[in-house]
Amino acid sequence: MTNEDIEHLSAMLKARSGLILGSDKTYLIESRLAPVARKEGFSSVSALLTALRTKRDEKLMAMVTDAMTTNETFFFRDKVPFDQFKSDVLPALAKTRLNGEIKIWCAACSTGQEPYSLAMLMEESRAQFPRVNLDILATDISDRCLEKAQSGLYTQFEVQRGLPITMMVKNFEKVDEMWRISPKMRQSIRFKKLNLLDDLRGIGRMDVIYCRNVLIYFDLETKKKVLEQMAQLLPDDGYLFLGAAETVLGITDAFKPMPGMRGLYIKNQAVKTEAARRLA
Amino acid sequence: MKTCLVVDDSRVIRKVARRILENLQFEVIEANDGLEALNSCKEKMPSAILLDWNMPVMDGITFLRQLRKEEGGKQPVVVFCTTENDLAHITEALTEGASEYIMKPFDGEILEAKFSEVGLI
Incomplete structure (x- = not known):
């Protein structure tokens, strides 16, 4: 594949999904797009990329974006935020949320x-x-993602990334060549379209916010705005999970890192005091 | 160094698995079918076994049942790696003592994730 093709793909992915394609991603492109190329009758991934650049075919662009971004998340991604939830966050909140919710x-x-x-x-x-x-x-900004999330249907590749086999057996059924998560799991989650750049007050009070690997795509000012709105939604004993490569340091003092817990943040004392003063 | 026995009748699959496992710092031994694998285990038990299901001479699930009867045969962590991808096969494998299950086709990422899941890396 030519540099021109890769650069075009890069720009298209960034514009459509925010995905930043790093350098030297030939292998990634090849492995993700080979099935698309096959399915659409191209002789190779290179041929597909050239067509993508020269034809501007909306359906093809959508398929390629899908293929390149699908695997940007997976079950129990990074593991640590889920271990921390189980070992610390859940026991702490179970003790203080008397109605159990x-x-x-x-x-x-x-x-x-x-x-x-x-x-x-x-x-x-x-x-x-x-x-x-x-x-x-x-919540997510993408209709396509939400539709898939709500369907609970995953490819064999997706159910194998991060999901222990015993959990897969317990919670999934096989539907043709796909795997569908149980109705019980699907019904336990409310899915909703939302742009994080909008006013977030409508979300209401939350005890825990997971906002991982999304702020990295935003500029400093937007990061600050989103984080400070999130702080407003959390009670003083709430928790915020960010991605492994993300931080609040140098962005806002609304949150501070929880000692010894990578990626986990709690509200800063200063903010608590400010909130108390405003309420008084 | 941990050893991993790769049991598959496809030389290509064994080669792919070997490359991934060696990158994960495993010493790799290969077997072409369940019987070869069993003999290899009798000689020396590996830390891990990556196991295909359908093979000539002795299939994977028969091998696993025999292995667990051997002296020290409960030690190796067994991860199936097969095109059999229905719940019945997976459940049978887990019942017979497999720890994880990879559905082919697989790649390095899946293998690494599964091995990490069962504490091998």
């Missing part, structure tokens, strides 16, 4: 693997927390 917001849920992972994790912890009920709201 814990409200969670997956702020960029993509194709649904993050909220479903949390729902499955809760099922695994059921014996330990019989009274707890997770109220999970999952």
Whole structure:
């Protein structure tokens, strides 16, 4: 494939999905797009890329974007944020939320693997927390992603990334060559379209916010705005999960890192005081 | 160094698996079918076994049942790696003592994730 083709693909992906294609991604492009090329009758991925650049075929652009971005999330991605939820966040909130309801917001849920992972994790912890009920709201800007998330249908490749086989057996059924998560799991999550750049007050109070690997695409000012709005939605003992490569440091003092917990943030004392003063 | 026995009747699959596993710092041994694998295990138990289902001479699930009866045969962590991809096969494999299950086609990412899931890496 030519540099021109790759550059065009890069620009198209960034514009359509925010996905930044790093350098030297020939292998990634090849492995993700080979099935698309085959399906659409191109002799090679190179031929597909050339057609993509010269024909501007909307259907093809959408298919390629899908193929390149589908795997940007997976079940139990990074593992740590789910381990921390189980070991620290869930026990702490179970103690203080007397009605047993814990409200969670997956702020960029993509194709649904993050909220479903949390729902499955809760099922695994059921014996330990019989009274707890997770109220999970999952939002994304992409209709395509939400549609897929709601369908609960995943490819064989997707159910193998991060999902332990025992959990797959417990929660999925095979539908032709795809795997569908159980109706119980699908019904446990509210999916909704939302742009994080909009006013977030309508979301309402949340106990835990997962906002992972999305702020990296925003500029500093937007990051600050989103984080500060999120701080308003969380009570003083709420939690914010960011992606492994993300931080609040140098962006806002609304949050501070939780010591020893990579990626986990709690509200800053200064903000708490400010909020208390405003309420008084 | 941990050892992984790769059991598959396809030389190509064994080669692909070997390359991935060696990158994950495993010493790789190969077997062409279940019987060869069983003999290899009797000689020395590996830490992990990547196991195909359909093979001539002795298939994967028969091998697994025999292995678990051997002295020290409960130690190796067994990960199936097969084109059999229905719940009945997966459940049978887990019942017989497999720890994880990879549905072909697979790649390095899946293999690494599954091995990490069962604590091999």
